[in-house]
Amino acid sequence: MEAVKRYGILTVGSVVLGISDYIFKFQNHFSFGGVSGIAVIMSGLLGGSASTYTFVINMLLLVVAFVLLGKEVAMRSAYVSVLYSVTLEVIQYVWPMSKPLTNQPVLELVFCFMIIAVCSAIFFNMNASSGGSDIIALILKKYTNVSIGTALLVVDFIVVIVAFFVYGVTVGLFSLAGFLAKSFFIDTVIESLNLCKYFTIISKNAEPICNYINAELNHGATIYDARGAYTKDNKQVVMTVVKREQARNLRNYVHKVDPDAFMMITNSSEIIGKGFIE
Incomplete structure (x- = not known):
């Protein structure tokens, strides 16, 4: 096909x-x-x-x-x-x-x-x-x-x-x-x-976000622990890349499960790896 x-x-x-x-x-x-x-x-x-x-x-x-x-x-x-x-x-x-x-x-x-x-x-x-x-x-x-x-x-x-x-x-x-x-x-x-959206998401509720990326968007994500320099709060950082048409759905979902999440969204036209250019 x-x-x-x-x-x-x-x-x-x-x-x-x-x-x-x-x-x-x-x-x-x-x-x-x-x-x-x-x-x-x-x-x-x-x-x-x-x-x-x-x-x-x-x-x-x-x-x-x-x-x-x-x-x-x-x-x-x-x-x-x-x-x-x-x-x-x-x-x-x-x-x-x-x-x-x-x-x-x-x-x-x-x-x-x-x-x-x-x-x-x-x-x-x-x-x-x-x-x-x-x-x-x-x-x-x-x-x-x-x-x-x-x-x-x-x-x-x-x-x-x-x-x-x-x-x-x-x-x-x-x-x-x-x-x-x-x-x-x-x-x-x-x-x-080839335009894709690179997300860096800082959240206290990273698990459902990762599940959504895996199950609904069919992409992987990388997660690691971080601590706020000013608040000293422990948070998690989620990094992922999705197709341009999926970016709005991910942004809306993150805002829904964690309204206080901090997102940085960057355009990228050259992503090499599984699901993109291999």
Whole structure:
């Protein structure tokens, strides 16, 4: 059941990303970098469809991944990459477009990078990727000492600069703006998807709180004895991490069983351990 859910999300994300790139990115010649950005540049230089160039490049990279990185690594990128590429190839025949959807390029730029950022964050969060430049990163990691992040950033930036010469200053500036916005927005979305609440609860009635965390929220907790520096009262400190949607329930329950409890609630987007990232 978990595998069905996982592949269902990956399928929806791949199709949405493909449709978004075709409608917003390719029609406006936005070149943010990556394989799709290279395809847009090739379309401007050589003619032809950016969708077809994306399909061909991604398939070639998958073949290279099988040869240089092995079957296991290639298969992790194959599903999303193939589905995304096929979506791009099919939609150009189902919905032929010869011009942008609207006459508002700024609006289309915003939708384009937001959808790219959200879909990419979902893929990364599920240990998947849309292939393309991620495969190039894995090859660089295996065969060179080049910093992957730096190398990909440089390649993407070069694609953006080339857009200035191929499509003009206006498209080049839009591409640069999208490149910068996408880079920051992806990290924000990833953090939002992984956001959890870290509770430090100081209470005289810690046992029912721990029972509630274990039984109702299905999480663990750590408890230790403490003494107030001013009151000298003996209390207990409960530390736990819960999902964002569970935080309100825990806060209300603590307030119910111990109105005098002291709670410190902190946002955290990187929790490693059972029930979270393992």
